[in-house]
Amino acid sequence: MVKQLHVALLAGERSGDVLGGALMQALKKRYPSVSFSGIGGQAMQEQGLHSLVAMERLSVMGLVEVVAHLPDLWRVRQVARKYWQENPPDIFIGIDAPDFNLPMARFLRARGAFCVHYVSPSLWAWKEKRIEKIKGAVDLMLCLFAFETAIYAQHGVQAVAVGHSLRDKLANSVKNTGGDGHTLGIFAGSRRAEIARLLPVYLQAFAQLQERLPQVKAVVSVSEAHLYDLVAQCVQASGVSQVQLSLAPSAQLLAQCSLALVSSGTITLEAALLQTPMVVAYKVQALTAAIARRLLKIDRFALPNLLDHRDLVPEYIQENATADKISAALYALWSDGALQQAQREGFARIAQALPLNVADCAAQAVLTAYAQKVVR
Incomplete structure (x- = not known):
């Protein structure tokens, strides 16, 4: 028995x-x-x-x-x-x-x-x-x-x-091919506190990007229906135009957008496995950051950079996560096909190494x- x-x-x-x-x-x-x-x-x-x-x-x-x-x-x-x-x-x-x-x-x-x-x-x-x-x-x-x-x-x-389970989930997914060439995917997280802290900065960075690239539009990922009103309020308060909200799965959005602005975390690995060029940013409460600085022993945070053992994607953490810096990084990536290709080659190395x-x-x-x- x-x-x-x-x-x-x-x-x-x-x-x-x-x-x-x-x-x-x-x-x-x-x-x-x-x-x-x-x-x-x-x-x-x-x-x-x-x-x-x-x-x-x-x-x-x-x-x-x-x-x-x-x-x-x-x-x-x-x-x-x-x-x-x-x-x-x-x-x-x-x-x-x-x-x-x-x-x-x-x-x-x-x-x-x-x-x-x-x-x-x-x-x-x-x-x-x-x-x-x-x-x-x-x-x-x-x-x-x-x-x-x-x-x-x-x-x-x-x-x-x-x-990592994403390797299985996305193994047969359609990879990113640049979308329509005009869409920025914005992924500000799945927690209310994250969204309230990060999305206004991301939207400000997008507004600055629009000043240099007027044809660019944005789609903001809403990971859960109960977060929709919060995201909508952030967008409305920003005054930014040409912004769409989407409850579609993150993989679907990542495969369709031209570039992505993502919060540090698992979403960075998802973007990498879907071959979506990205800029990464993140910030926490000031006290949390102060405590963390005393304990951390790394200077890279984004998973693609850790897994590829190099600065594969631009990342802006804590006080560096400003609209000016994020916008400049997005513009540089948008304007340079070689930078995008270098990211995609690194993403391919990461996927091949994961079981x-x-x-x-x-x-x-x-x-x-x-x-x-x-x-x-």
């Missing part, structure tokens, strides 16, 4: 929910006698997750921003701990959200669970003190990129590079490592 396997999973936002849903599906293929509990969104619930609380209660970003939500985060943690004390999981998989998931992993590991963290914290970007906490909490680290595994090997933590069948790789890594633990 096949043992019933109880897998606990915890995702804190939509990207983690997508990863979790695909991983659950792959786990079911390999181990049909499996049940799932935890916190996740629609994708994970469709694969059979018994969700303990609404995932949105964990969707908080930023060092300072989290503070206001600490009481509710504590309540969510207590709900999950109580459930898993009464219904112990065999495997716990924390998906991203390390500040919430690593303490949960430590708690469950002490009670016999095999603990996995999916999406490595950026130890290559920050000082390495967190590695000691990871060693005490995690049996297996699932990394998205091959360069991330080296630091775990140095510290004796088992780690496997499984690839396919990510969820299958992740599921196999989890079950193999768990079986090895059980045998021991």
